[in-house]
Amino acid sequence: MGLTFEVSATTPAGGRRAALRLPHGVVQTPVFMPVGTAATVKTVQQETLEHLGDDGAGAEIILANTYHLYLRPGHELIRRTGGVHRFMSWPRPMLTDSGGFQVFSLAKLRKITEDGVEFRSHLDGSKHFFSPEHSIDVQIALGADILMAFDECVETPATWERTRDSMTLTHAWAARSRAHFEAHKHEVPWAQPPGRVPHSSQRHRDEWNVVPQDLTGKHQSLFGIVQGGMYPDLRRESAERLVEMDFEGYAIGGLAVGEPREVTREMIARSLEILPKDKPRYVMGVGYPDEIEEYARMGVDMMDCVLPTRAARHGLLFRTPEPGEDGTAVRMNIKRVEYAEDQRPIDPACSCLVCRRYTRAYLRHLFVAKEPLGATLNSIHNLSFYLDIMARVRSQLAAFT
Amino acid sequence: MGLTFEVSATTPAGGRRAALRLPHGVVQTPVFMPVGTAATVKTVQQETLEHLGDDGAGAEIILANTYHLYLRPGHELIRRTGGVHRFMSWPRPMLTDSGGFQVFSLAKLRKITEDGVEFRSHLDGSKHFFSPEHSIDVQIALGADILMAFDECVETPATWERTRDSMTLTHAWAARSRAHFEAHKHEVPWAQPPGRVPHSSQRHRDEWNVVPQDLTGKHQSLFGIVQGGMYPDLRRESAERLVEMDFEGYAIGGLAVGEPREVTREMIARSLEILPKDKPRYVMGVGYPDEIEEYARMGVDMMDCVLPTRAARHGLLFRTPEPGEDGTAVRMNIKRVEYAEDQRPIDPACSCLVCRRYTRAYLRHLFVAKEPLGATLNSIHNLSFYLDIMARVRSQLAAFT
Numbered sequence: 032m033g034l035t036f037e038v039s040a041t042t043p044a045g046g047r048r049a050a051l052r053l054p055h056g057v058v059q060t061p062v063f064m065p066v067g068t069a070a071t072v073k074t075v076q077q078e079t080l081e082h083l084g085d086d087g088a089g090a091e092i093i094l095a096n097t098y099h100l101y102l103r104p105g106h107e108l109i110r111r112t113g114g115v116h117r118f119m120s121w122p123r124p125m126l127t128d129s130g131g132f133q134v135f136s137l138a139k140l141r142k143i144t145e146d147g148v149e150f151r152s153h154l155d156g157s158k159h160f161f162s163p164e165h166s167i168d169v170q171i172a173l174g175a176d177i178l179m180a181f182d183e184c185v186e187t188p189a190t191w192e193r194t195r196d197s198m199t200l201t202h203a204w205a206a207r208s209r210a211h212f213e214a215h216k217h218e219v220p221w222a223q224p225p226g227r228v229p230h231s232s233q234r235h236r237d238e239w240n241v242v243p244q245d246l247t248g249k250h251q252s253l254f255g256i257v258q259g260g261m262y263p264d265l266r267r268e269s270a271e272r273l274v275e276m277d278f279e280g281y282a283i284g285g286l287a288v289g290e291p292r293e294v295t296r297e298m299i300a301r302s303l304e305i306l307p308k309d310k311p312r313y314v315m316g317v318g319y320p321d322e323i324e325e326y327a328r329m330g331v332d333m334m335d336c337v338l339p340t341r342a343a344r345h346g347l348l349f350r351t352p353e354p355g356e357d358g359t360a361v362r363m364n365i366k367r368v369e370y371a372e373d374q375r376p377i378d379p380a381c382s383c384l385v386c387r388r389y390t391r392a393y394l395r396h397l398f399v400a401k402e403p404l405g406a407t408l409n410s411i412h413n414l415s416f417y418l419d420i421m422a423r424v425r426s427q428l429a430a431f432t
Numbered sequence: 433m434g435l436t437f438e439v440s441a442t443t444p445a446g447g448r449r450a451a452l453r454l455p456h457g458v459v460q461t462p463v464f465m466p467v468g469t470a471a472t473v474k475t476v477q478q479e480t481l482e483h484l485g486d487d488g489a490g491a492e493i494i495l496a497n498t499y500h501l502y503l504r505p506g507h508e509l510i511r512r513t514g515g516v517h518r519f520m521s522w523p524r525p526m527l528t529d530s531g532g533f534q535v536f537s538l539a540k541l542r543k544i545t546e547d548g549v550e551f552r553s554h555l556d557g558s559k560h561f562f563s564p565e566h567s568i569d570v571q572i573a574l575g576a577d578i579l580m581a582f583d584e585c586v587e588t589p590a591t592w593e594r595t596r597d598s599m600t601l602t603h604a605w606a607a608r609s610r611a612h613f614e615a616h617k618h619e620v621p622w623a624q625p626p627g628r629v630p631h632s633s634q635r636h637r638d639e640w641n642v643v644p645q646d647l648t649g650k651h652q653s654l655f656g657i658v659q660g661g662m663y664p665d666l667r668r669e670s671a672e673r674l675v676e677m678d679f680e681g682y683a684i685g686g687l688a689v690g691e692p693r694e695v696t697r698e699m700i701a702r703s704l705e706i707l708p709k710d711k712p713r714y715v716m717g718v719g720y721p722d723e724i725e726e727y728a729r730m731g732v733d734m735m736d737c738v739l740p741t742r743a744a745r746h747g748l749l750f751r752t753p754e755p756g757e758d759g760t761a762v763r764m765n766i767k768r769v770e771y772a773e774d775q776r777p778i779d780p781a782c783s784c785l786v787c788r789r790y791t792r793a794y795l796r797h798l799f800v801a802k803e804p805l806g807a808t809l810n811s812i813h814n815l816s817f818y819l820d821i822m823a824r825v826r827s828q829l830a831a832f833t
Contacts, residue, residue, distance in 0.1 A: 070797065074804045078785065104797045108773060112793055120789045372509060384479065388521045392513055396471065396505045403475045403804055 033252035033279050034177070036311050036332075040432040045303065045330035048428035051311055053124040053176035054221075054249035055116060058091045060311065061327035061424055063417045064126060064335040067093045070100060070109075070119040073340050074407040075414065077121055083411065084418035085382050092124040092176075094335045097169055098133030102152050102159075106172040114174025114220040122244070125175040126335070128315070129166045129208075129256075132284075135184040143183065145200065163207040167215065167253075174219045175251065179282060180208035182256045187288045194260035201258045202272045209276055212253045221246045252279040254313060260285060261294050263301045270305035280311040283331075287317045296325070303330050320349055320360035320420055327424045339417045343409035346398045349416045350378035359420065363391075365409065370395040383415035434653035434680050435578070437712050437733075441833040446704065446731035449829035452712055454525040454577040455622075455650035456517060459492040461712065462728035462825055464818045465527060465736040468494045471501060471510075471520040474741050475808040476815065478522055484812065485819035486783050493525040493577075495736045498570055499534030503553050503560075507573040515575025515621040523645070526576040527736070529716070530567045530609075530657075533685075536585040544584065546601065564608040568616065568654075575620045576652065580683060581609035583657045588689045595661035602659045603673045610677055613654045622647045653680040655714060661686060662695050664702045671706035681712040684732075688718045697726070704731050721750055721761035721821055728825045740818045744810035747799045750817045751779035760821060764792075766810065771796040784816035 033054075040048040051058040065072045065080065072080055072093060081089040095115055100106060112118045116125060131148075134141065138150035138159075147162030163181040170178035181204050185197040216222075221244075255278035259265030266283075273281060283302045286295050299314055306312050313333035314326055323334050339349070349360040363370075363377065376386035377394065385394075385408045397405030434455075441449040452459040466473045466481065473481055473494060482490040496516055501507060513519045517526060532549075535542065539551035539560075548563030564582040571579035582605050586598040617623075622645075656679035660666030667684075674682060684703045687696050700715055707713050714734035715727055724735050740750070750761040764771075764778065777787035778795065786795075786809045798806030 069801045069803055070794070071803045071805045074808070076805065076808065077789070099801075103801055104772065104793075108793075111773060112775060112791070118791075118797075119794055120791075371505065372512060374513060388478065390513070390519075390521075392505075392509075393471070393520055396519075400470045400500075400504055402470055402472045403807065404472045404477065406804065407475070407477065407808065 032249055034311070036280075036309065038309065040429050041308075042328070042428060042431045044328055046328040046424075046428050047308075047330055047332070048425055048431070049311070049332060051332070053092070053252070054246050055122060055124045055176050055244065056091065058124055059425060060332040061421055061428070062092060062333055063323055063421045064092050064094045064333060065090050065414050065417075066096070066335055066337045066340065067119070067121075068096045068099050068337070069103065070095050070115055072410070072414070073344065074403070074410050075340070077119065079384075079411060080121075080414075081123070083383065083415045084422060085415070086422055088422075090123070090414070090418065092126060093121065094126045094128065095173065095175065096133060097127045097130035097166065097173065098137065100127075100173060101130060101169050102154055106169040110172035110174070110220050114172075116174065116221070124177070126177040127170045127173050127175040127179065129179040129181040130161055130169065131166070131182050132184050132316075134161055145203070147181075163204040164211040167208050167211045171212075171215055171219050171251065174221055177252050177254060177280065178212070180205040180253060180255045180278070182258055182284055184285055185258065185260055187260070187285075187290065189260055191262055191265070194262055194265055198258045198260075198265055198269050201256065202269070205255045205273060206276055209253060209255070209278065212251075216250045219251055222248070222250055254278055254280040254282050254311075256282045256284040256315070257302045257306070258285050259298070261290055261298060263297065266298050266301045267305055270302045274305060274307060278310075280313060281306045282313040282315050284315045286314065287322075292322070295322075296329075299326060299329060299331065320417065321358055323417065324359050324420050324424055327421065328428075339413035340410045343413045344406045346405075346409065348377050348394075348409055349413055351380035360416065365391065365395050366398050367395075377412050378416065381412065381416060381419070383412050385409075385412040385415070433650055435712070437681070437710065439710065441830050442709075443729070443829060443832045445729055447729040447825075447829050448709075448731055448733065449826055449832070450712070450733060452733070454493075454653070455647050456523060456525045456577050456645065457492065459525055460826060461733040462822055462829070463493060463734055464724055464822045465493050465495045465734060466491050466815050466818075467497070467736055467738045467741065468520070468522075468526075469497045469500050469738070470504070471496050471516055473811070473815070474745065475804070475811045476741070478520065480785075480812060481522075481815075482524070484784065484816045485823060486816070487823055489823075491524070491815070491819065493527060494522065495527045495529065496574065496576065497534060498528045498531035498567065498574065499538065501528075501574060502531060502570050503555055507570040511573035511575070511621050515573075517575065517622070525578070527578040528571045528574050528576040528580065530580040530582040531562055531570065532567070532583050533585050533717075535562055546604070548582075564605040565612040568609050568612045572613075572616055572620050572652065575622055578653050578655060578681065579613070581606040581654060581656045581679070583659055583685060585686055586659065586661055588661070588686075588691065590661055592663055592666070595659075595663055595666055599659045599661075599666055599670050602657065603670070606656045606674060607677055610654060610656070610679065613652075617651045620652055623649070623651055655679055655681040655683050655712075657683045657685040657716070658703045658707070659686050660699070662691055662699060664698065667699050667702045668706055671703045675706060675708060679711075681714060682707045683714040683716050685716045687715065688723075693723070696723075697730075700727060700730060700732065721818065722759055724818065725760050725821050725825055728822065729829075740814035741811045744814045745807045747806075747810065749778050749795075749810055750814055752781035761817065766792065766795050767799050768796075778813050779817065782813065782817060782820070784813050786810075786813040786816070
């Protein structure tokens with residue numbers, strides 16, 4: 032079994048409250064997924080991720096990047112250690128992207144053919160080739176609960192014709208991803224009795240937070256990705272073609288790449304109209320606090336973004352608006368001198384471990400002194416802030432039962 | 433009141449088990465003090481420090497560097513925020529060095545006179561002057577439980593004459609430090625009713641791990657520093673002069689600067705012969721695991737060193753020897769390829785949160801990928817390892833009651 036998706040409430044606007052049941056656990060949606068690029072949500076310990084947020088429930092699902100893990104430490108190494116959950120000691124659900132986005136944004140000297148993409152590693156210039164089949168093989172080796180079909184990400188802006196051609200290629204690749212996944216999904220490293228899964232020394236086995244789970248008979252789920260650039264007709268067509276292929280969930284890709292917010296919103300809306308209401312819908316790579324709130328209310332179930340952690344490392348923090356301030360979040364640049372002696376927490380309305388313990392003055396000092404703890408504490412707060420937004424939206428959606 | 437020091441057991445070799453009672457709490461000795469250079473033990477959260485070690489007791493005292501905090505964010509800022517405990521949210525005992533060691537090792541263009549040291553900041557080249565009085569003023573503003581007399585650190589190697597002259601200057605500075613401290617110790621920022629101590633927003637005040645403590649009437653304690661280079665006669669003379677000045681504790685400085693281990697041991701032994709048995713004795717800036725174990729057995733009560741955290745950031749980890757291996761600790765270079773698929777914890781005999789959860793393979797990956805989490809997890813393990821050594825020594829010493 033891959034996943035089940037139970038919608039418990041839907042609003043007139045299409046927002047829905049649901050539970051997504053995956054091999055490694057249940058995810059309450061709408062959900063924001065922290066990005067754990069190289070099998071680590073940068074600067075944050077796994078035990079901290081497990082307890083983030085006002086309710087202490089932590090991140091219920093995180094993402095890892097196939098491109099990064101393929102290059103380093105290598106998917107075969109991760110397969111041999113039992114999959115990425117075990118490799119990084121994360122017992123909860125995970126999702127991997129297809130590698131496509133990084134191949135198109137990070138890698139060098141790309142050569143795209145119908146068959147796939149040849150590229151050079153951004154790390155050492157070595158030559159590699161990703162086809163839909165290879166992306167799926169790598170993602171099966173990594174063993175996340177959800178994997179993504181391999182897609183082409185068109186440059187932006189792109190003409191209608193260029194976008195249509197790219198979309199057509201993405202659809203062919205989606206079909207090949209689907210076929211290859213069906214033929215090989217039994218090869219996921221954890222689809223074996225738990226006794227065969229490698230684990231730490233016997234002494235520690237029972238103490239591990241990662242209790243060996245019985246995943247026998249369970250398998251991964253594959254999501255298709257809607258493309259179509261900034262063209263509503265192509266978005267609709269893409270959604271229709273993918274629905275015909277019958278994926279277990281659907282992502283909306285190629286957004287938040289510099290287009291105006293209204294366009295992002297419009298492309299999401301056009302895609303959601305077509306995508307089935309009984310399956311999870313995931314917008315990739317968004318966004319700012321107000322965006323994730325808005326899209327969740329529109330009926331998006333899953334989102335991911337590096338923004339809360341990347342912004343944190345650059346000293347950009349989000350906080351709850353105070354009376355007289357608008358929006359979902361106010362941005363703070365912690366390096367500003369106005370915070371040098373500010374004894375308040377980042378966000379007096381936040382109960383994350385950072386806001387319960389540390390002052391703006393201390394966080395500013397850490398940032399100015401380039402102390403690594405600054406990036407950690409900033410990341411913990413921003414992630415908590417994002418998870419709290421989703422928790423609030425979920426609770427509001429639940430009222431529509 | 434400054435400190436009390438109650439020895440409960442002493443071995444024939446001079447090692448002793450004691451409790452050091454300070455304004456911010458009780459420290460069980462012998463103790464290893466993690467170094468929190470810029471009001472942060474690099475890469476490690478305060479809540480983690482509080483639970484380090486096999487017994488979960490955490491670090492009972494940490495050190496902060498006066499030179500670094502004086503330059504950034506500035507001691508007056510820290511004074512206004514209530515002292516370094518409150519600034520960094522560390523409710524337990526702390527110790528500050530005098531700034532001397534960093535002035536002599538980090539700062540540029542030093543000019544030493546009888547009055548003090550003029551130097552340029554290693555950060556921006558700005559000009560500063562430290563006298564014994566100024567060092568004490570800065571340390572009172574920082575408000576650690578223990579502060580150190582300002583001393584000259586002689587270069588190494590140095591002739592007997594040069595070392596004697598430097599020691600003589602250190603003694604004069606110690607006397608001035610003592611006098612200035614006595615005249616100003618009431619100015620410590622927390623020697624006021626707790627109501628006047630600045631704190632975080634009201635909402636969080638009671639939730640803080642840093643519960644406002646009533647420190648009324650309590651004050652800091654000043655330690656003198658034995659110098660004398662690598663000359664036993666000078667070490668003895670220095671210890672005698674300092675004891676005449678009657679400090680609340682005594683440090684042995686100027687060691688572990690490149691001299692052979694036997695010389696370090698000899699200098700410590702000669703100094704300990706003179707220093708009073710009813711006061712805490714602190715060897716500054718040591719050392720490797722076997723060193724801290726050995727010196728604790730000789731009768732040293734306190735030690736500090738950047739080694740466990742600095743080594744961790746460079747991928748050097750310590751683990752318990754296995755059958756057939758000698759010594760207090762075995763060194764592991766986590767970047768070695770032999771660990772690439774090693775599913776064991778760093779140290780199967782260690783129960784720190786890193787060894788309970790993460791594999792060598794994962795830690796190697798984090799190190800190779802330059803992921804910041806690697807430095808954090810490595811630091812947590814090495815610090816736990818150091819604290820566990822001290823806990824074991826304390827328990828062995830306690831048998832001599």
